[in-house]
Amino acid sequence: MLEGAEFYFNVDHGYLEGLVRGCKAGLLTQQDYINLVQCETLEDVKIHLQTTDYGNFLANQTNPLTVSKIDTEMRKKLCREFEYFRNHSLEPLSTFFTYMTCSYMIDNVILLMNGSLQKKSVKEILVKCHPLGRFTEMEAVNIAETPSDLFNAVLVETPLAPFFQDCMSENILDELNIELLHNKLYKSYLEAFYKFCKNHGDVTAEIMCPILEFEADRRAFIITLNSFGTELSKEDRETLYPTCGKLYPEGLCLLAQAEDFDQMRRVADHYGVYKPLFDAVGGGSGGKTLEDVFYEREVQMNVLAFNRQFHYGVFYAYTKLKEQEMRNIVWIAECISQRHRTKINSYIPIL
């Protein structure tokens, strides 16, 4: 695409951008969080949320209120907003939206496969699936026994099909293989999304590429962290790293060799972006976890995305911010319902 999106961006996407900025203004404020933390019961949470943009989204819920009901309703609300954006979008924004849903679709597929491995009923799993990643063929996932089966029979018509190229194998799907499949799918998804944004150029590339680079590196770190003490070989581990991040290629090589958290930290020390994050991770029980630190960084990047105009990143950023907000509300609600107030303040503030 040509440079200078500002000349024609609004013709196709101006309405949606305006809308998403309006939606972003409806995110909970610091004051809202302070009030939420003071709540005594979930009913109080509900009353407080009623005064925000959530409105009476819980009005039709029968008592007693539970955290999962709140979570489901919040997801539905986000999903409604997202569907609205998507239905009103034009190319290439609609492709961008499709890419956004892909990550949820991957999660859902993996969830269903794990479920069928553990012989749970499909309905039980379906309620856990993220509504943004729903698609028709989803429930048929459990008829597949090998990844190629899965690809050929079920997913070949979905947007997920291109990501399967690297993961076709005739292995039986056991728990480890599903996890490998998950990571490989996600890797090729991230790389494809990255390529899409890069090719799109303009402000979208300037905003989205750093976000996706960070996402890729975060996955690399998390994969490494989770693989300590498992049977995953170092070579296998390296094949799972998404290659579109800042860590590629040297950092990923080093990460593949890492054997404990300190070695990982040493790898991160080479990168100015990640050093402060690892420094912020506190040792012992009082400090932040690596995940929290990453979440904070993500929130920061997403908030900054709103400083530029005429790009698609705002949609991505809004969805991610909203998800973080939902995680925060669920965290607070959990703390309230379990009467475990000591940690109630460790939500991720959205500034």
Place this chain on the structure above:
Amino acid sequence: MGSMFRSEEVALVQLFLPTSAAYTCVSQLGELGLVEFRDLNASVSAFQRRFVGDVRRCEELEKTFLFLQEEVRRAGQVLSPPEGRLPAPPPRDLLRIQEETDRLAQELRDVRGNQQSLRGQLHQLRLHAAVLGQGHSPPVAATHTDGPLERSPLLQPPGGPHQDLRINFVAGAVERSKAAALERLLWRACRGFLIASFQEMEQQPEDPVTGEPVTWMTFLISYWGEQIGQKIRKITDCFRCAVFPYAEHEEGRLGALQQLQQQSHELQEVLGETERFLSQVLARVQRLLPPWQVQVRKMKAVYLALNQCSVSATHKCLIAEGWCAIRDLPAVQQALQDSSSEAGVSAVVHRIPCREVPPTLIRTNRFTASFQGIVDAYGVGRYQEVNPAPYTIITFPFLFAVMFGDVGHGLLMFLFALAMVLAENRPAVKSAQNEIWQTFFSGRYLLLLMGLFSVYTGFIYNECFSRATTIFPSGWSVAAMAIQSDWSDEFLAQHPMLTLDPNVTGVFLGPYPFGIDPIWSLAVNHLSFLNSFKMKMSVILGVTHMTFGVVLGVFNHVPTNRALFRGQEAVQSALVVLALVMVPVLLLGTPLFLRWRHRGRSQRKPAGRQPVEAGGWRESGREEEDKTRMLDSSDASVAGWGSDEEKAGCSEDGAGAEFVLSEVLMHQAIHTIEFCLGCISNTASYLRLWALSLAHAQLSEVLWAMVMRSGLGLGRKLGVAAVALVPVFAAFAVLTVAILLVMEGLSAFLHALRLHWVEFQNKFYAGTGYKLSPFTFASEEG
């Protein structure tokens, strides 16, 4: 009538409501709509307040109401708004309403559930019947011979005894939108171990939930092998297909079909019965729901208002604070007494002093409302500020008319507005929902005056649809000129332009009695004459208008003379008026005066007190103590009865506490320069009167010349002209209304608005106040 010139006197009042009668008192106040409650619990979050439980119960009820309302709407019926006055129900009635609503909702849910499940069953039966009845070509015959038999040896595991393969069937129905995807998935997943035939259903069964017709496809899948069967079942599950048993033989299918038809007959009867019962329940809901909705809304509003009150130390009464017009105080007192008489202890209201600026209250009627609206759109006046609205009633239509002057156009506008005014009490006109119509309708009196004034200025300009009218004989005589200067026929033929010389006796007989002489419309210098006339007129009008504004600015300070002592800002603005006359003197004068004033006051301060006005103002020596108590008014109000009387205001200090001469000097200089420049540029701004009135005159002139005159000159024969004039006049009329009345009218309106807001009101009107918005049930009843 005095209330129109300034906002009414509003006082901060404290209401002591005995706990037992608080509810009735507040609900009575809601009916009256006189008091604006202040939130005394601003620091308390919504769910920690006293009556949060009651509010929650009301909300629960509203939730149920919403459900009932939705059900009524789904049945295609409407709820009529309730009639008569419905006071907020006493709190104990809430239980009764709740019980009845719950019972009604439960009944409705049950019936609705029954109906749903019956419909669902019927839907399934229909689908089943359709699957059985659809003549899918017998798959057995077709498949046994060719395809599968040839292929199966290749695909079957070697040695598999494929001779005794049993062919099984899965039959069912699927929504058409999913059929293609289903077929493809089946094919891909089972690799040709099956044969599926799809067929569209003839009738479109209604969806049991939404009630909309949906097209379904029936399908028949024949397959080999149990594993494939399981896969197929999983896939059909995933596509939400309805799968039915399918007998292999024709007779079995026919038998099943007959059975199905009988079942569906029975079901339909039961369904009819259920639906009759449902409509009975709905009728009950329709009758009961609207009054309840209003009542519960009122109840919730009362509890929300009560949530803003604080509790007295003894818990015997609630203390509310609010703004109330002084004129309404007796009415409020009376209402409180009436509604608390049962409780034994009477609720009382009394004024308390306050330092905050009270809200603005200007009562309007249907005539003044639109003019007040023009002013309020710019900004709500400060408390007791001079209200421009009464002057706007005359000046606005007048300035509009200066730009819109034309007898014909004005008359049309006047008649349109008159029609609206005469029809204003008709319910059809009142309840019209069209937004554009509502805008015009709410400004009908404004339009009426604008039309009237346009007629007047039209007479002055002597223009009626751009034509001059000769009401009085013209002041110029052409005949006298012709006779005096012996114009021969030849001379007249050679000279298209002739000059009338007023110095020749008998030519100029004296000025035209009213407005512009019609003879000017014949003159070639008509335009330049009008130009100079209109320009001078605009400047004169502008200067007059602005001077009037400046004079009003004086009144902003004169009656509330005490304000002069209150702060330097007020003093400054008052003196600015004088500064116009002697700018250089006052550039220094005001600050020096202020300094002198400041010094004088600081010396006088310990001794002097302000004169006592109405209410609870008392002399008090313990000024300092009271001040500190004032700072924490919520505490003070809880503290008890006695202290309120002593809380004398300390109005004059505070603002005047700090005085920096250089700053005042600077402000003064800036203010002065700004004002002088403003006056010049504002005067120039009034030239828009000239420009727009000229534009209007020229536009209507052009329209006349291009359309009507060419139409009139079409044919000399009577018949031709008459026929041609019909469309010509139609075009003229449409263009007149569309361009000259609507478009030009809007533009003149806009400019008149600007002249009022910017040029007129900035001379005296700050508009930084806020409206008194009393607690009222008006919105709950609507």
